[in-house]
Amino acid sequence: MAEEQNAQDFTEDGDEGKRPLTRIQKVNRGKILEAALEVFSAHGFRGATLDQIAAEAGLSKPNVLYYFPSKEAIHEALLAGLLDIWLAPLRKMDPEGEPREEIMRYMRRKLEMSREMPRESRLFANEVLQGAPRIGAGLSTDLKTLVDEKAAVIDTWIAQGRLAPVDPHHLIFSIWALTQHYADFDVQVRAVLGPGKDPIEGAAPFLELLFTRLLTP
Amino acid sequence: MAEEQNAQDFTEDGDEGKRPLTRIQKVNRGKILEAALEVFSAHGFRGATLDQIAAEAGLSKPNVLYYFPSKEAIHEALLAGLLDIWLAPLRKMDPEGEPREEIMRYMRRKLEMSREMPRESRLFANEVLQGAPRIGAGLSTDLKTLVDEKAAVIDTWIAQGRLAPVDPHHLIFSIWALTQHYADFDVQVRAVLGPGKDPIEGAAPFLELLFTRLLTP
DNA sequence: GAACAGTTTGACCAATCGGTCAGGGTCACG
DNA sequence: CGTGACCCTGACCGATTGGTCAAACTGTTC
Numbered sequence: 048m049a050e051e052q053n054a055q056d057f058t059e060d061g062d063e064g065k066r067p068l069t070r071i072q073k074v075n076r077g078k079i080l081e082a083a084l085e086v087f088s089a090h091g092f093r094g095a096t097l098d099q100i101a102a103e104a105g106l107s108k109p110n111v112l113y114y115f116p117s118k119e120a121i122h123e124a125l126l127a128g129l130l131d132i133w134l135a136p137l138r139k140m141d142p143e144g145e146p147r148e149e150i151m152r153y154m155r156r157k158l159e160m161s162r163e164m165p166r167e168s169r170l171f172a173n174e175v176l177q178g179a180p181r182i183g184a185g186l187s188t189d190l191k192t193l194v195d196e197k198a199a200v201i202d203t204w205i206a207q208g209r210l211a212p213v214d215p216h217h218l219i220f221s222i223w224a225l226t227q228h229y230a231d232f233d234v235q236v237r238a239v240l241g242p243g244k245d246p247i248e249g250a251a252p253f254l255e256l257l258f259t260r261l262l263t264p
Numbered sequence: 265m266a267e268e269q270n271a272q273d274f275t276e277d278g279d280e281g282k283r284p285l286t287r288i289q290k291v292n293r294g295k296i297l298e299a300a301l302e303v304f305s306a307h308g309f310r311g312a313t314l315d316q317i318a319a320e321a322g323l324s325k326p327n328v329l330y331y332f333p334s335k336e337a338i339h340e341a342l343l344a345g346l347l348d349i350w351l352a353p354l355r356k357m358d359p360e361g362e363p364r365e366e367i368m369r370y371m372r373r374k375l376e377m378s379r380e381m382p383r384e385s386r387l388f389a390n391e392v393l394q395g396a397p398r399i400g401a402g403l404s405t406d407l408k409t410l411v412d413e414k415a416a417v418i419d420t421w422i423a424q425g426r427l428a429p430v431d432p433h434h435l436i437f438s439i440w441a442l443t444q445h446y447a448d449f450d451v452q453v454r455a456v457l458g459p460g461k462d463p464i465e466g467a468a469p470f471l472e473l474l475f476t477r478l479l480t481p
Numbered sequence: 482g483a484a485c486a487g488t489t490t491g492a493c494c495a496a497t498c499g500g501t502c503a504g505g506g507t508c509a510c511g
Numbered sequence: 512c513g514t515g516a517c518c519c520t521g522a523c524c525g526a527t528t529g530g531t532c533a534a535a536c537t538g539t540t541c
Contacts, residue, residue, distance in 0.1 A: 094310035228441035
Protein backbone atom coordinates (compact mmCIF):
# COMPACT_ATOMS: atom_id res chain seq x y z
CA MET A 48 0.00 0.00 0.00
CA ALA A 49 1.01 3.59 -0.38
CA GLU A 50 2.35 4.45 3.03
CA GLU A 51 3.61 7.82 2.03
CA GLN A 52 1.74 10.37 4.05
CA ASN A 53 2.18 13.93 3.02
CA ALA A 54 3.29 15.44 6.27
CA GLN A 55 2.75 18.94 5.00
CA ASP A 56 -0.92 18.64 4.54
CA PHE A 57 -4.09 20.59 4.85
CA THR A 58 -6.05 22.27 7.55
CA GLU A 59 -5.81 19.49 10.08
CA ASP A 60 -3.01 21.15 12.02
CA GLY A 61 -4.23 21.69 15.51
CA ASP A 62 -2.25 24.87 16.01
CA GLU A 63 -1.43 27.65 13.61
CA GLY A 64 -2.59 26.00 10.45
CA LYS A 65 -3.09 29.44 9.00
CA ARG A 66 -3.64 29.11 5.32
CA PRO A 67 -4.56 32.20 3.33
CA LEU A 68 -6.62 30.08 0.91
CA THR A 69 -6.12 31.39 -2.59
CA ARG A 70 -9.04 32.69 -4.59
CA ILE A 71 -8.63 29.80 -7.02
CA GLN A 72 -8.50 27.36 -4.12
CA LYS A 73 -11.72 28.67 -2.70
CA VAL A 74 -13.49 28.46 -6.03
CA ASN A 75 -12.25 25.01 -6.96
CA ARG A 76 -12.79 23.44 -3.57
CA GLY A 77 -16.30 24.78 -3.74
CA LYS A 78 -16.84 23.33 -7.18
CA ILE A 79 -15.53 19.96 -6.04
CA LEU A 80 -17.68 19.82 -2.92
CA GLU A 81 -20.76 20.84 -4.87
CA ALA A 82 -20.07 18.19 -7.49
CA ALA A 83 -19.31 15.60 -4.84
CA LEU A 84 -22.59 16.33 -3.06
CA GLU A 85 -24.41 15.77 -6.31
CA VAL A 86 -22.65 12.51 -7.08
CA PHE A 87 -22.35 11.01 -3.60
CA SER A 88 -25.98 11.70 -2.76
CA ALA A 89 -27.13 10.09 -5.98
CA HIS A 90 -24.93 7.00 -5.97
CA GLY A 91 -23.56 6.58 -2.46
CA PHE A 92 -19.90 6.62 -1.55
CA ARG A 93 -18.97 3.39 -3.22
CA GLY A 94 -21.11 4.06 -6.25
CA ALA A 95 -19.54 7.42 -6.95
CA THR A 96 -16.33 7.68 -8.92
CA LEU A 97 -13.68 10.37 -8.96
CA ASP A 98 -14.16 10.71 -12.70
CA GLN A 99 -17.83 11.51 -12.18
CA ILE A 100 -17.01 14.10 -9.56
CA ALA A 101 -14.27 15.60 -11.70
CA ALA A 102 -16.54 15.78 -14.74
CA GLU A 103 -19.35 17.32 -12.70
CA ALA A 104 -16.95 19.87 -11.29
CA GLY A 105 -15.47 20.62 -14.69
CA LEU A 106 -11.98 19.62 -13.61
CA SER A 107 -9.57 16.84 -14.44
CA LYS A 108 -9.23 13.93 -12.07
CA PRO A 109 -5.65 14.71 -11.04
CA ASN A 110 -6.71 18.27 -10.45
CA VAL A 111 -9.40 17.12 -8.06
CA LEU A 112 -6.80 15.07 -6.21
CA TYR A 113 -4.68 18.19 -6.03
CA TYR A 114 -7.25 19.82 -3.78
CA PHE A 115 -8.25 16.77 -1.77
CA PRO A 116 -5.88 13.95 -0.86
CA SER A 117 -8.42 11.23 -1.62
CA LYS A 118 -11.99 10.37 -2.48
CA GLU A 119 -12.48 9.53 1.16
CA ALA A 120 -11.33 13.01 2.15
CA ILE A 121 -13.91 14.65 -0.09
CA HIS A 122 -16.63 12.54 1.46
CA GLU A 123 -15.45 13.37 4.94
CA ALA A 124 -15.32 17.07 4.14
CA LEU A 125 -18.95 16.87 3.06
CA LEU A 126 -20.10 14.95 6.10
CA ALA A 127 -18.08 17.09 8.46
CA GLY A 128 -20.40 20.06 8.51
CA LEU A 129 -23.50 18.11 7.61
CA LEU A 130 -24.43 16.83 11.06
CA ASP A 131 -24.32 20.35 12.44
CA ILE A 132 -26.37 21.79 9.61
CA TRP A 133 -28.77 18.94 10.04
CA LEU A 134 -29.29 19.46 13.73
CA ALA A 135 -29.27 23.24 13.78
CA PRO A 136 -33.09 23.46 13.77
CA LEU A 137 -33.31 21.14 16.76
CA ARG A 138 -30.73 23.21 18.60
CA LYS A 139 -32.94 26.23 18.11
CA MET A 140 -35.84 24.61 19.95
CA ASP A 141 -36.38 27.02 22.83
CA PRO A 142 -37.21 25.66 26.31
CA GLU A 143 -38.73 29.04 27.10
CA GLY A 144 -41.02 29.05 24.09
CA GLU A 145 -44.55 27.82 23.66
CA PRO A 146 -44.23 24.00 23.60
CA ARG A 147 -46.48 23.11 20.72
CA GLU A 148 -45.31 26.02 18.64
CA GLU A 149 -41.66 25.12 19.25
CA ILE A 150 -42.17 21.56 18.08
CA MET A 151 -44.27 22.59 15.12
CA ARG A 152 -41.66 25.11 14.11
CA TYR A 153 -39.00 22.41 14.26
CA MET A 154 -41.11 20.11 12.13
CA ARG A 155 -41.75 22.86 9.58
CA ARG A 156 -38.09 23.73 9.34
CA LYS A 157 -37.16 20.07 8.81
CA LEU A 158 -39.77 19.73 6.10
CA GLU A 159 -38.44 22.86 4.46
CA MET A 160 -34.97 21.35 4.51
CA SER A 161 -36.28 18.27 2.75
CA ARG A 162 -37.43 20.53 -0.03
CA GLU A 163 -34.41 22.78 -0.19
CA MET A 164 -31.62 20.37 0.64
CA PRO A 165 -32.71 16.95 -0.61
CA ARG A 166 -29.18 16.02 -1.66
CA GLU A 167 -27.85 16.59 1.82
CA SER A 168 -30.69 14.48 3.18
CA ARG A 169 -29.89 11.63 0.83
CA LEU A 170 -26.17 11.87 1.54
CA PHE A 171 -26.98 11.47 5.21
CA ALA A 172 -29.46 8.68 4.56
CA ASN A 173 -26.92 6.79 2.48
CA GLU A 174 -24.39 7.05 5.26
CA VAL A 175 -26.75 5.89 8.01
CA LEU A 176 -28.31 3.18 5.88
CA GLN A 177 -24.94 1.53 5.49
CA GLY A 178 -24.18 1.55 9.16
CA ALA A 179 -22.80 5.08 9.46
CA PRO A 180 -19.21 3.84 9.10
CA ARG A 181 -17.87 7.37 8.85
CA ILE A 182 -20.01 9.35 11.30
CA GLY A 183 -21.07 6.63 13.68
CA ALA A 184 -19.07 8.23 16.46
CA GLY A 185 -20.85 11.56 16.09
CA LEU A 186 -24.20 9.83 16.37
CA SER A 187 -23.73 8.35 19.80
CA THR A 188 -22.03 11.44 21.18
CA ASP A 189 -23.12 14.80 19.76
CA LEU A 190 -26.43 13.60 18.39
CA LYS A 191 -27.40 11.57 21.44
CA THR A 192 -26.47 14.40 23.78
CA LEU A 193 -28.54 16.94 21.89
CA VAL A 194 -31.55 14.68 21.55
CA ASP A 195 -31.46 13.65 25.19
CA GLU A 196 -31.31 17.28 26.19
CA LYS A 197 -34.28 18.25 24.08
CA ALA A 198 -36.17 15.17 25.18
CA ALA A 199 -35.77 16.35 28.75
CA VAL A 200 -37.22 19.71 27.79
CA ILE A 201 -40.19 18.03 26.19
CA ASP A 202 -40.69 15.90 29.28
CA THR A 203 -40.79 19.06 31.35
CA TRP A 204 -43.43 20.51 29.09
CA ILE A 205 -45.46 17.35 29.41
CA ALA A 206 -45.16 17.37 33.19
CA GLN A 207 -46.52 20.91 33.12
CA GLY A 208 -49.51 19.68 31.20
CA ARG A 209 -48.74 21.90 28.25
CA LEU A 210 -48.30 18.97 25.90
CA ALA A 211 -49.99 15.62 25.50
CA PRO A 212 -47.94 12.85 27.09
CA VAL A 213 -45.83 11.20 24.39
CA ASP A 214 -42.43 9.55 24.36
CA PRO A 215 -40.15 12.48 23.49
CA HIS A 216 -37.48 10.39 21.78
CA HIS A 217 -39.95 8.74 19.46
CA LEU A 218 -41.60 12.10 18.89
CA ILE A 219 -38.31 13.40 17.56
CA PHE A 220 -37.81 10.25 15.50
CA SER A 221 -41.26 10.73 14.01
CA ILE A 222 -40.38 14.24 12.91
CA TRP A 223 -37.21 12.98 11.28
CA ALA A 224 -38.95 10.08 9.60
CA LEU A 225 -41.92 12.04 8.31
CA THR A 226 -39.98 14.98 6.93
CA GLN A 227 -36.91 13.26 5.53
CA HIS A 228 -39.10 10.67 3.86
CA TYR A 229 -40.05 13.25 1.25
CA ALA A 230 -36.43 13.88 0.35
CA ASP A 231 -35.03 10.37 0.62
CA PHE A 232 -37.91 8.57 -1.06
CA ASP A 233 -38.70 11.34 -3.47
CA VAL A 234 -38.85 9.05 -6.51
CA GLN A 235 -41.32 6.73 -4.82
CA VAL A 236 -43.51 9.54 -3.56
CA ARG A 237 -43.61 11.15 -6.98
CA ALA A 238 -44.29 7.83 -8.66
CA VAL A 239 -47.32 7.30 -6.44
CA LEU A 240 -48.67 10.84 -6.56
CA GLY A 241 -48.17 11.11 -10.29
CA PRO A 242 -46.57 14.01 -12.10
CA GLY A 243 -47.36 17.59 -11.39
CA LYS A 244 -47.59 18.95 -7.89
CA ASP A 245 -44.80 19.26 -5.40
CA PRO A 246 -45.29 16.42 -2.88
CA ILE A 247 -44.14 18.55 0.00
CA GLU A 248 -46.88 21.06 -0.69
CA GLY A 249 -49.41 18.37 0.11
CA ALA A 250 -47.39 17.04 3.01
CA ALA A 251 -47.27 20.33 4.87
CA PRO A 252 -50.95 20.58 5.89
CA PHE A 253 -51.06 16.85 6.61
CA LEU A 254 -48.14 17.10 8.99
CA GLU A 255 -49.62 20.19 10.61
CA LEU A 256 -52.76 18.24 11.33
CA LEU A 257 -50.90 15.13 12.46
CA PHE A 258 -48.69 16.84 14.99
CA THR A 259 -51.40 19.19 16.19
CA ARG A 260 -53.63 16.21 16.96
CA LEU A 261 -50.78 14.31 18.56
CA LEU A 262 -49.54 17.08 20.80
CA THR A 263 -52.70 18.81 21.93
CA PRO A 264 -53.40 17.67 25.50
CA MET B 265 -25.50 -19.28 11.02
CA ALA B 266 -28.76 -17.79 10.05
CA GLU B 267 -30.80 -20.56 8.64
CA GLU B 268 -33.53 -18.92 6.70
CA GLN B 269 -35.72 -20.98 4.55
CA ASN B 270 -35.77 -18.82 1.55
CA ALA B 271 -38.78 -20.44 0.09
CA GLN B 272 -38.16 -18.95 -3.27
CA ASP B 273 -37.60 -21.63 -5.83
CA PHE B 274 -38.54 -19.64 -8.81
CA THR B 275 -39.29 -21.44 -11.99
CA GLU B 276 -39.86 -18.49 -14.22
CA ASP B 277 -39.55 -18.58 -17.97
CA GLY B 278 -43.07 -18.89 -19.13
CA ASP B 279 -41.35 -20.70 -21.96
CA GLU B 280 -39.83 -24.11 -22.22
CA GLY B 281 -37.55 -23.44 -19.26
CA LYS B 282 -39.07 -26.19 -17.16
CA ARG B 283 -36.13 -27.89 -15.56
CA PRO B 284 -37.11 -29.75 -12.40
CA LEU B 285 -34.69 -27.81 -10.18
CA THR B 286 -32.21 -30.13 -8.53
CA ARG B 287 -31.89 -30.41 -4.78
CA ILE B 288 -28.42 -28.87 -4.95
CA GLN B 289 -29.74 -26.08 -7.13
CA LYS B 290 -32.42 -25.26 -4.63
CA VAL B 291 -29.99 -25.22 -1.74
CA ASN B 292 -27.29 -23.19 -3.48
CA ARG B 293 -29.61 -20.65 -5.04
CA GLY B 294 -31.06 -20.16 -1.59
CA LYS B 295 -27.62 -19.69 -0.07
CA ILE B 296 -26.71 -17.17 -2.74
CA LEU B 297 -29.89 -15.14 -2.35
CA GLU B 298 -29.56 -15.15 1.41
CA ALA B 299 -25.95 -14.01 1.15
CA ALA B 300 -26.81 -11.42 -1.47
CA LEU B 301 -29.58 -9.99 0.70
CA GLU B 302 -27.10 -9.62 3.52
CA VAL B 303 -24.46 -7.94 1.37
CA PHE B 304 -26.65 -5.81 -0.91
CA SER B 305 -28.70 -4.46 1.98
CA ALA B 306 -25.57 -3.52 3.88
CA HIS B 307 -23.56 -1.96 1.07
CA GLY B 308 -25.94 -1.22 -1.78
CA PHE B 309 -25.69 -2.69 -5.26
CA ARG B 310 -22.55 -0.90 -6.30
CA GLY B 311 -20.91 -1.35 -2.91
CA ALA B 312 -21.40 -5.09 -2.88
CA THR B 313 -18.95 -7.39 -4.65
CA LEU B 314 -19.38 -10.87 -6.02
CA ASP B 315 -16.50 -12.02 -3.85
CA GLN B 316 -18.33 -10.82 -0.74
CA ILE B 317 -21.49 -12.61 -1.77
CA ALA B 318 -19.60 -15.75 -2.66
CA ALA B 319 -17.74 -15.73 0.66
CA GLU B 320 -20.95 -15.10 2.61
CA ALA B 321 -22.62 -17.95 0.76
CA GLY B 322 -19.67 -20.28 1.26
CA LEU B 323 -19.18 -20.74 -2.47
CA SER B 324 -16.55 -19.79 -5.01
CA LYS B 325 -17.16 -16.84 -7.25
CA PRO B 326 -17.38 -18.87 -10.47
CA ASN B 327 -19.78 -21.16 -8.70
CA VAL B 328 -22.04 -18.26 -7.85
CA LEU B 329 -21.97 -17.27 -11.49
CA TYR B 330 -22.90 -20.80 -12.38
CA TYR B 331 -26.28 -20.29 -10.73
CA PHE B 332 -26.85 -16.69 -11.75
CA PRO B 333 -25.69 -15.17 -15.01
CA SER B 334 -24.52 -11.94 -13.43
CA LYS B 335 -24.39 -9.80 -10.31
CA GLU B 336 -27.23 -7.79 -11.77
CA ALA B 337 -29.34 -10.94 -12.09
CA ILE B 338 -28.90 -11.76 -8.41
CA HIS B 339 -30.01 -8.29 -7.49
CA GLU B 340 -33.00 -8.52 -9.76
CA ALA B 341 -33.98 -11.88 -8.36
CA LEU B 342 -33.98 -10.33 -4.91
CA LEU B 343 -35.99 -7.30 -5.90
CA ALA B 344 -38.40 -9.33 -7.99
CA GLY B 345 -40.50 -10.64 -5.17
CA LEU B 346 -39.69 -7.87 -2.76
CA LEU B 347 -42.23 -5.32 -3.94
CA ASP B 348 -45.00 -7.87 -3.58
CA ILE B 349 -43.88 -8.98 -0.15
CA TRP B 350 -43.60 -5.38 0.81
CA LEU B 351 -47.07 -4.44 -0.27
CA ALA B 352 -48.86 -7.57 0.82
CA PRO B 353 -50.05 -6.00 4.11
CA LEU B 354 -51.54 -3.05 2.24
CA ARG B 355 -53.33 -5.42 -0.13
CA LYS B 356 -54.94 -7.06 2.86
CA MET B 357 -56.56 -3.81 3.96
CA ASP B 358 -60.23 -4.68 3.83
CA PRO B 359 -62.77 -2.12 2.54
CA GLU B 360 -65.43 -3.99 4.51
CA GLY B 361 -63.55 -3.85 7.77
CA GLU B 362 -63.64 -1.31 10.57
CA PRO B 363 -61.71 1.69 9.16
CA ARG B 364 -59.52 2.60 12.08
CA GLU B 365 -58.79 -0.99 12.91
CA GLU B 366 -57.84 -1.75 9.30
CA ILE B 367 -55.37 1.10 9.18
CA MET B 368 -53.95 0.32 12.60
CA ARG B 369 -53.53 -3.28 11.61
CA TYR B 370 -51.64 -2.22 8.50
CA MET B 371 -49.38 0.02 10.53
CA ARG B 372 -48.70 -2.75 13.05
CA ARG B 373 -47.85 -5.23 10.36
CA LYS B 374 -45.46 -2.79 8.71
CA LEU B 375 -43.77 -2.13 12.03
CA GLU B 376 -43.46 -5.83 12.59
CA MET B 377 -41.82 -6.17 9.20
CA SER B 378 -39.27 -3.53 10.15
CA ARG B 379 -38.31 -5.71 13.06
CA GLU B 380 -38.35 -9.03 11.29
CA MET B 381 -37.13 -8.07 7.85
CA PRO B 382 -34.83 -5.09 8.29
CA ARG B 383 -32.51 -6.25 5.53
CA GLU B 384 -35.31 -6.31 3.01
CA SER B 385 -36.30 -2.84 4.13
CA ARG B 386 -32.78 -1.54 3.67
CA LEU B 387 -32.45 -3.24 0.29
CA PHE B 388 -35.58 -1.44 -0.80
CA ALA B 389 -34.43 1.84 0.71
CA ASN B 390 -31.10 1.60 -1.06
CA GLU B 391 -32.84 1.06 -4.35
CA VAL B 392 -35.27 3.94 -3.96
CA LEU B 393 -32.66 6.29 -2.53
CA GLN B 394 -30.65 6.01 -5.68
CA GLY B 395 -33.53 6.72 -7.95
CA ALA B 396 -35.01 3.23 -8.18
CA PRO B 397 -33.13 2.49 -11.41
CA ARG B 398 -34.18 -1.16 -11.33
CA ILE B 399 -37.74 -1.05 -10.02
CA GLY B 400 -38.77 2.42 -11.05
CA ALA B 401 -41.27 1.00 -13.50
CA GLY B 402 -43.01 -1.05 -10.83
CA LEU B 403 -43.40 2.02 -8.66
CA SER B 404 -45.45 4.08 -11.06
CA THR B 405 -47.57 1.13 -12.18
CA ASP B 406 -48.23 -1.59 -9.59
CA LEU B 407 -47.46 0.53 -6.58
CA LYS B 408 -49.36 3.59 -7.74
CA THR B 409 -52.38 1.51 -8.73
CA LEU B 410 -52.55 -0.20 -5.38
CA VAL B 411 -52.07 2.95 -3.37
CA ASP B 412 -54.62 4.88 -5.41
CA GLU B 413 -57.11 2.09 -4.88
CA LYS B 414 -56.62 2.01 -1.14
CA ALA B 415 -56.65 5.79 -0.99
CA ALA B 416 -60.07 5.71 -2.59
CA VAL B 417 -61.24 3.29 0.08
CA ILE B 418 -59.96 5.59 2.80
CA ASP B 419 -61.71 8.52 1.17
CA THR B 420 -64.96 6.57 1.27
CA TRP B 421 -64.48 5.89 4.95
CA ILE B 422 -63.86 9.57 5.55
CA ALA B 423 -66.95 10.56 3.60
CA GLN B 424 -68.92 8.21 5.83
CA GLY B 425 -67.58 10.05 8.84
CA ARG B 426 -65.93 6.93 10.20
CA LEU B 427 -62.47 8.48 10.01
CA ALA B 428 -61.06 11.93 10.60
CA PRO B 429 -60.54 13.76 7.31
CA VAL B 430 -56.91 13.35 6.28
CA ASP B 431 -55.15 13.13 2.93
CA PRO B 432 -55.13 9.38 2.28
CA HIS B 433 -51.96 9.36 0.20
CA HIS B 434 -49.97 11.18 2.81
CA LEU B 435 -51.51 8.98 5.47
CA ILE B 436 -50.05 5.96 3.70
CA PHE B 437 -46.72 7.72 3.27
CA SER B 438 -46.67 8.47 6.97
CA ILE B 439 -47.12 4.81 7.79
CA TRP B 440 -44.27 3.89 5.49
CA ALA B 441 -42.01 6.61 6.83
CA LEU B 442 -42.67 5.96 10.50
CA THR B 443 -42.32 2.21 10.39
CA GLN B 444 -39.48 1.79 7.92
CA HIS B 445 -37.50 4.45 9.74
CA TYR B 446 -36.78 1.95 12.49
CA ALA B 447 -35.29 -0.53 10.04
CA ASP B 448 -33.49 1.84 7.68
CA PHE B 449 -32.07 4.17 10.31
CA ASP B 450 -31.55 1.49 12.91
CA VAL B 451 -27.97 2.55 13.71
CA GLN B 452 -29.02 6.12 14.31
CA VAL B 453 -32.02 5.18 16.43
CA ARG B 454 -29.91 2.86 18.56
CA ALA B 455 -27.15 5.44 18.87
CA VAL B 456 -29.63 7.94 20.26
CA LEU B 457 -31.55 5.59 22.53
CA GLY B 458 -28.41 3.99 23.85
CA PRO B 459 -27.80 0.28 24.21
CA GLY B 460 -30.30 -2.10 25.62
CA LYS B 461 -33.91 -2.15 24.65
CA ASP B 462 -35.34 -2.87 21.26
CA PRO B 463 -36.26 0.48 19.71
CA ILE B 464 -39.35 -0.94 18.08
CA GLU B 465 -40.70 -1.97 21.44
CA GLY B 466 -40.87 1.68 22.40
CA ALA B 467 -42.09 2.72 18.99
CA ALA B 468 -45.15 0.49 19.04
CA PRO B 469 -47.17 2.30 21.75
CA PHE B 470 -46.08 5.67 20.39
CA LEU B 471 -47.36 4.84 16.94
CA GLU B 472 -50.58 3.44 18.39
CA LEU B 473 -51.17 6.74 20.11
CA LEU B 474 -50.14 8.82 17.10
CA PHE B 475 -52.45 7.13 14.63
CA THR B 476 -55.32 6.80 17.06
CA ARG B 477 -55.22 10.52 17.67
CA LEU B 478 -54.86 11.29 14.00
CA LEU B 479 -57.68 9.09 12.78
CA THR B 480 -60.33 9.46 15.45
CA PRO B 481 -62.98 11.80 14.08
C1' DG C 482 10.58 40.37 -16.15
C1' DA C 483 12.65 37.14 -13.13
C1' DA C 484 11.46 34.02 -9.98
C1' DC C 485 8.78 31.20 -7.44
C1' DA C 486 4.52 29.44 -5.53
C1' DG C 487 0.49 27.78 -7.06
C1' DT C 488 -2.12 25.20 -10.65
C1' DT C 489 -3.10 21.82 -14.35
C1' DT C 490 -2.56 17.81 -17.13
C1' DG C 491 -1.40 13.42 -19.90
C1' DA C 492 0.59 9.32 -19.10
C1' DC C 493 0.88 5.81 -16.18
C1' DC C 494 0.33 2.26 -12.27
C1' DA C 495 -1.48 -1.32 -9.06
C1' DA C 496 -5.48 -3.11 -7.34
C1' DT C 497 -10.03 -4.58 -7.79
C1' DC C 498 -14.03 -6.04 -10.11
C1' DG C 499 -17.34 -8.64 -13.00
C1' DG C 500 -17.09 -12.25 -15.83
C1' DT C 501 -15.09 -16.34 -18.86
C1' DC C 502 -13.27 -20.86 -19.79
C1' DA C 503 -11.25 -25.35 -20.08
C1' DG C 504 -11.05 -29.07 -17.50
C1' DG C 505 -11.90 -32.01 -13.76
C1' DG C 506 -14.91 -33.82 -10.07
C1' DT C 507 -19.52 -35.68 -8.57
C1' DC C 508 -24.06 -37.32 -8.62
C1' DA C 509 -28.08 -40.01 -10.23
C1' DC C 510 -29.69 -43.66 -12.68
C1' DG C 511 -29.96 -47.58 -15.68
C1' DC D 512 -20.26 -49.81 -13.02
C1' DG D 513 -20.72 -47.01 -16.83
C1' DT D 514 -22.30 -42.84 -18.61
C1' DG D 515 -24.04 -38.52 -19.25
C1' DA D 516 -25.76 -34.52 -17.00
C1' DC D 517 -24.75 -31.70 -13.43
C1' DC D 518 -21.54 -29.25 -10.42
C1' DC D 519 -17.23 -26.89 -9.16
C1' DT D 520 -12.67 -24.60 -9.57
C1' DG D 521 -8.04 -22.30 -10.61
C1' DA D 522 -6.34 -19.52 -13.81
C1' DC D 523 -7.08 -15.90 -16.47
C1' DC D 524 -8.98 -11.50 -18.90
C1' DG D 525 -10.44 -6.78 -20.00
C1' DA D 526 -12.35 -2.83 -17.93
C1' DT D 527 -12.64 0.32 -14.33
C1' DT D 528 -10.99 2.71 -10.43
C1' DG D 529 -8.32 5.41 -6.95
C1' DG D 530 -4.19 7.41 -7.00
C1' DT D 531 0.85 9.05 -8.59
C1' DC D 532 4.22 11.75 -11.06
C1' DA D 533 7.04 14.58 -13.86
C1' DA D 534 6.55 18.18 -16.52
C1' DA D 535 4.36 22.17 -18.15
C1' DC D 536 1.59 26.16 -17.50
C1' DT D 537 -0.22 30.38 -14.88
C1' DG D 538 -0.56 33.98 -11.68
C1' DT D 539 1.56 37.11 -8.48
C1' DT D 540 5.07 39.69 -6.41
C1' DC D 541 9.37 42.21 -6.05
